[in-house]
Amino acid sequence: MADKLILSMRGINKSYPLGDGSVQVLFDVDFDVRQKEFVSILGPSGSGKSTLMNIIGCLDTATSGSYVLNGKDIGSLKDRQLAKVRNRDIGFVFQQFQLLNRMSALDNVVLPLIYARVPSRERRARATVLLNKVGLGDKMMNKPKQLSGGQQQRVAIARAMVTDPAIILADEPTGALDQKTGAQIMELFEQLNAEGKTIIMITHDPKIARRAKRIVHILDGRLYTQEEYDAIYDEDGVRWEDKPTIRERRRRRLENV
Numbered sequence: 001m002a003d004k005l006i007l008s009m010r011g012i013n014k015s016y017p018l019g020d021g022s023v024q025v026l027f028d029v030d031f032d033v034r035q036k037e038f039v040s041i042l043g044p045s046g047s048g049k050s051t052l053m054n055i056i057g058c059l060d061t062a063t064s065g066s067y068v069l070n071g072k073d074i075g076s077l078k079d080r081q082l083a084k085v086r087n088r089d090i091g092f093v094f095q096q097f098q099l100l101n102r103m104s105a106l107d108n109v110v111l112p113l114i115y116a117r118v119p120s121r122e123r124r125a126r127a128t129v130l131l132n133k134v135g136l137g138d139k140m141m142n143k144p145k146q147l148s149g150g151q152q153q154r155v156a157i158a159r160a161m162v163t164d165p166a167i168i169l170a171d172e173p174t175g176a177l178d179q180k181t182g183a184q185i186m187e188l189f190e191q192l193n194a195e196g197k198t199i200i201m202i203t204h205d206p207k208i209a210r211r212a213k214r215i216v217h218i219l220d221g222r223l224y225t226q227e228e229y230d231a232i233y234d235e236d237g238v239r240w241e242d243k244p245t246i247r248e249r250r251r252r253r254l255e256n257v
Helices: 049-056 079-089 105-115 120-133 149-161 179-194 226-232 246-256
Strands: 005-018 021-034 038-042 064-069 090-093 167-171 199-203 214-219 222-225
Touching (some): 005 049, 021 049, 038 049, 038 179, 079 090, 090 149, 105 149, 149 179, 167 179, 179 199, 214 226
Parallel strands (some): 038 199, 090 167
Antiparallel strands (some): 005 021
16 A cells, blocks of 8 residues: 655745746646655756745745645645644754754754643653664753764754654755765665655755655756656756767867867
8 A cells, every 4th residue: 555645736836026027936846745755856056946845844835836745735824824834744954954052952852842832751751762863862961062063963853853743854964064974864864764754855966866765856946757857858967959969979079170
């Protein structure tokens, strides 16, 4: 039996005001994610991936189209309801960690549970379990500045999981880390996915994207499956139709002799 559809977008468009008119950033995006999937959204700077991430994360709303997350019609929700969805249904992991420097690792992880009005004893118990899970059981009382970049990202991952969200939304989660530490963070994501967590990861790095189980590409505000992308673009992102044929390359070489 297939896992249930946890996220469904249809015909998502996004425009922003510009002078007397507007500029469109997303075009007719259709995107589905099922429970327990690990999906990466791969695209270069300016492709629209940050805008799409903000809409997925209920940080922004689409100009048109429909978005259903965990059974909720996002387009029909008011600001306060959207805030509840962000806190309970989405676990955010950001490139720059977004931890509060004045608070310990434990208190950073507890924070979403305060907003969710979970009782104090349960908050600390759940945060402690997750910090142990990400390998920071001996660093719970350390503040972010006393932790390495990789350790800070592990705190952020624990914080993202503490409300048991429908999805973990990771925005360039290895972007501020060295290659070795980034690989360790990706191993942690793979472990969490193997345990049943649904993960959507936004990245510009093809090597990082390939650690997910499914890749979708975003270019110029349009979303492509891997198959659609391969039919249009080569591995360098150049359209096949714009590449010179073998005969054309041979002719150019002869002209330059």
